[in-house]
Amino acid sequence: MIVSLNTYLIIIGIFCLLIVIKPLYTRFIKKEESKNDAILLLLLLTIPINWFTPTILTITDCNNYTKEVVLFPTTKDGFKINYGRATYILNKSDRNLTFEYYYYGDNTPAKGEENKEIEPKQNAKVNVISIDYILSEPAESVSTKSSGATKTVLRCK
Incomplete structure (x- = not known):
């Protein structure tokens, strides 16, 4: 599957947003410490994906x-x-x-x-x-x- 560069950047942006939304919601909206903070490390996956x-x-x-x-x-x-x-x-x-x-x-x-x-x-x-x-x-x-x-x-x- 081949997509334009702009579409690819949108896909990566949505992927990153989906990763961070729950830990950020828990920490800043509910104001609780979250066990999901480690999920933020999934953002590191975007490096080899792009590489x-x-x-x-x-x-x-x-x-x-x-x-x-x-x-x-x-x-x-x-x-x-x-x-x-x-x-x-x-x-x-x-x-x-x-x-x-x-x-x-x-x-x-x-x-x-x-x-x-x-x-x-x-x-x-x-x-x-x-x-x-x-x-x-x-x-x-x-x-x-x-x-x-x-x-x-x-x-x-």
């Missing part, structure tokens, strides 16, 4: 794309999509796309960080949760607390 929920970027031209989220493993345009830390790029345009890693400061490529060329009408899977710059130019420098940073870029050629 392992894949994203689909459908590029229709160099200025237009849609971002969707996969709730259940599925197939789209003959491309099998499963759970995991990944972004699936579906190139529906007539131009080549390039997925690149940009290294700022002292950062160097980590294992598995490879640039990809995505031809027109082709699909690709990249092992990142989100792409920092989609169809836009990356910043010339970024502010970091450490010696460097790595950003990801998807651009149209």
Whole structure:
């Protein structure tokens, strides 16, 4: 099942609200200590849910794309999509796309960080949760607390 990013955010918001409503009601409306306070720890579930929920970027031209989220493993345009830390790029345009890693400061490529060329009408899977710059130019420098940073870029050629 594939949904738009906005629908996904609404679903996660409702999920969080359902988790916290009873403990908050007990504590602040009834003004009682609650055994349900531990249920608030269920909010921590939203971290791995977001971490392992894949994203689909459908590029229709160099200025237009849609971002969707996969709730259940599925197939789209003959491309099998499963759970995991990944972004699936579906190139529906007539131009080549390039997925690149940009290294700022002292950062160097980590294992598995490879640039990809995505031809027109082709699909690709990249092992990142989100792409920092989609169809836009990356910043010339970024502010970091450490010696460097790595950003990801998807651009149209």
